[in-house]
Amino acid sequence: MLYKLGKKYAETALIKLIIVGLIIGIGIGMYAPNLVPAVSVFGDIFVRALKGIAPVLVFILVMNALAQKNSDASSSMKPIVRLYILATFAASIVAVAFSFLFPSVLHLQATASDIAPPSGIIEVLHTVILNVVDNPIHALVNANYIGILWWGALAGIALHDAADETKEMLSDFARSVIKLVRWVIRFAPFGIMGLVADSVGTSGIDALLSYIHLLAVLIGAFLSVALIMNPIIVFFHIKRNPYPLVWTTIKESGMYAFFTRSSAANIPINMTLCKRLRLSEDTYSLSIPLGATINMSGAAITIAVLSLAAAHTLGIHVDLPTALLLCVVSTIGACGASGVAGGSLLLIPVACSSFGIPNDIAMQVVGIGFIIGVLQDSTETALNSSSDVLFTATAEFHERYKAGTLKAEDLTPRD
Incomplete structure (x- = not known):
């Protein structure tokens, strides 16, 4: 009986299980408060498991990505990579603007007295520099994400010229860590049930309203990035109405990614769309898989918005230079986001550490991210994946524009 239940649970789509956990958690918090202490244990276990695996995940993914980087890639990839990074950084700026215009207050188990907020950009940079040069083992044990990011990058660069067997072993290790993360995230329905029950039982309906906000x-x-920022970037490069191409990528790539919630799973869809747009196969066969890894505008938005929500909740003043530093950190963190559902949430502690927010509090924010992840992760992935095709096409169309051969019909796919 238990085996059949376990098998059914493993075969059921995670998003359906999360919705069920969310509903049960709300029901317990509102109508059975006496059960909240028992159920909240699941939330504590989930957050503790995330805290345990996240530092290792960040270190291994960053190291593996840089070790596997192909320095002999075609020169046609360079403008695409520049567009990927530009779009991700622009998305983080939009996220910061939205966070300042519509500040979010979360229900966290902490107060402003629990932390020592930085007084300005100088102190932030001082903290960042000290964290960067931290002992790598100490950084992993104490979840110093800035140090983890730095040492992971250096290790990856150092391994770039390693033997192919070494790189393959590192790649296998990275896949194994990602599998561990998937196992932890598979526990998310129970964790969300506990977190929501505790939040609703403690703060009432106000907790739900803060999640909705x-x-x-x-x-x-x-939506602002997909419908305003990205079209501006495209128009700047091709000097044509960008919306036929934008709508095509949203409709034929973004919609699929919304439901699969995986940029990696959407790679075949994107490559087929590139073929229908009559793009160079030599280029898109490289740019689409690469985009599924580093073109993460949606992830940058998630990291920036949730980190600033934590800072605002704790009364930490974020000035403009610090906000710009957050945009840089969000961009770098987004490029290292794992290819699993909710992967960007595990990079939030990297940004939170810039504000002096302890890992315990940052992981509470990660837990909240999983609560709203039913829609957040789907929309984030739709933006990430559709942008892969959009900027691959933009780079090639830019070359055609310079050569005077770009035509209006090039912006629409062939049936």
């Missing part, structure tokens, strides 16, 4: 800010930023 946070989700609205995120989706507003996603």
Whole structure:
């Protein structure tokens, strides 16, 4: 009986299980408060498991990505990579703007007295520099994400010229860590049930309203990037109405990614769309898989918005230079986001550490991210994946524009 239940649970789509956990958690918090202490244990276990695996995940993924980097890639990839990074950084700026315009207050188990907020950009940079040169083992044990990011990058660069067997072993290790993360995230329905029950039981309906507000800010930023920021970038490069191409990528790539919630799973869809747009196969066969790894505008938005929500909740003043530093950190963190559902949430502690927010509090924010992840992660992935095709096409169309051969019909796919 237990085996059959376990098998059914493993075969059921995670998003359905999360919705069920969310509903049960709300019901317990509102109508069975006496059960909250028992159920909240699941939330504590989930957050503790995330805290345990996240530092290792960040270190291994960053190291593996840089070790596997192909320095002999075609020169045609360079403008695409520049567009990927530009779009991700621009998305983080939009996220910061939305966070300042519509500040979110979360229900966290902490107060302003629990932390020592930085007084300005100088102290932030001082903290960042000290964290960067931290002992790598100490950084992993104490979840110093800035140090983890730095040492992971250096290790990856050092391993770039290693033997192919070494790189393959590192790649296998990275896949194994990602599998561990998937196992932890598979526990998310129970964790969310506990977290929501505890939040609703403690703070009442106000906790749910704060989740809705946070989700609205995120989706507003996603839509603004997809429908305003990205078209501006495309228009600047091809000097044509960008919306036929933008709508095509949203409709034929973004919609699939919304439901699969995986940029990696959407790679075949994107490559087929590139073929229908008559793009160079030599280029898109490289740019689409690469984009599924580093073109993460949606992830940058998630990291920036949730980190600033934590800072605002704790009364930490974030000035403009610090906000710009957050944009840089969000961009770098987004490029290292794992290819699993909710992977960007595990990079939030990297940004939170810039504000002096302890890992315990940052992981509470990660837990909230999983609560709203039913819509947040789907919308984030839709933006990430559709942008892969959009900027691959933009780079090639830019070359055609310079050569005077770009035509209006090039912006629409062939049937």
